[in-house]
Amino acid sequence: MLESPLTEEARGALNRYSSENAVKTLLPPWRQFEDFLQSHRLSPTSILDIPEDALHAYARHLDYRDCHVDDALVALSAVLLVCLHAGYSGKVLRSVVIPRIRRPIENRQWDAFRLRTYQPLESSQLARSRRRRAKREACVQDTVRTDVDLK
Template sequence: MSESRLSEEARIALSRYSSDKAAQTLLPLWLQFEAFLQSRGTLPSSIPDIPEESLRAYATSLDYRDWHVDDALVALSAVLLVCLHASYNAKILRSIVIPRIRRPVQNRQWDAFRVRTYQPLEYSQLARSRRRRTKHEVCASDPARIEDSVT
């Protein structure tokens, strides 16, 4: 099976600006994006000709996949990096984001932010309930705290 013109351009752009190992890592993510373009019926002749709407639609589709947040961000970043190296308009690329909610991290003394999905991930809910349970058990088993609260 021959490689498409977009894949050839992506391979050339990646090999020009990064190592072979980086190209091997990023190219499968690019091929997923190319499959997304083919499913939409819009396969442009070159990377700079990819419509901005297609990039935004891909970012939105990553939001609805059953992926971890980090995996979705890596997939989008790989596509944007290939586009950047292939001379796509950088101003447009900066505006392409996965539409997720950004909220401040709780109990932090600085203004750090984390990406939070619309529905909390199951493992984070389990970890939060374990922390609460451990904290409650420590408070309940510490007699000094009980005496302090009484006085």
Template sequence: MLETPLTAQARLALNRYSSDNPIRTLLPLWRQFEDFLQSHSRMPASILEIPEDTLRAYASYLDYRDCHVDDALVALSAVLLVCLNAGYSGKVLRTIVIPRIRRPVENRQWDAFRLRTYQPLESSQLARSRRRRAKREVCAQDAARPDNAPM
């Protein structure tokens, strides 16, 4: 299979790493981005000629595609990493985010950051409703006990 000039540039940009793992991991995600470029705009001659608006459009495309938020983050991060290694401005790349995802929020329980999304994941909603239901049941059982009656 023939490589496009952009894929060849991406491979060169990723050759700076000492192993082949980044190339095997990131190039398929880069090819998905190239498919997006071919279907939505003309192909630029080099990675540095990719317009900032096209990268933003790709982030929005990933947001509205039917995939998990984490998968969209990985795909966008792979494209941005290739662009950064190719010499694209880091200042510009920092401003490109998936619209559904907010900035990192400090988690007060740990010294770590977590991503807060506009739409909570279904699993977290189910866990939250189970915890609420369990709390209500415990409160109802406590209120029904005769030893808790006011004196």
């Protein structure tokens, strides 16, 4: 099977820095990215010629594609790793993210993130509401005890 010039360049970049198993793992997501480029009528001659906007568009495409969030992260990570090994700017690659996957955790003061697309388990929601109810009841009992002690 004939490989495109981009895939040959990606294979060469990965062979310089990675094992053969890594090459076998990373090339299928890379080929999907190439299909994405071709579907948008982009045909760069080199990995370094891939426009930054195309990487951002691919990240948005993965966000809205009907697949599991882990699959989207793996696909984007594979493409970014190939680009990094080929000499693409790390500063540009750091700005390429899947838009809706991360959001701040509620009720946190620091910048922690969790995956947005994962739904909390029903059991954890129930446990959380039980803890909240127990805290409220404890506060009410403390208030009642304080009022009784003051009388």
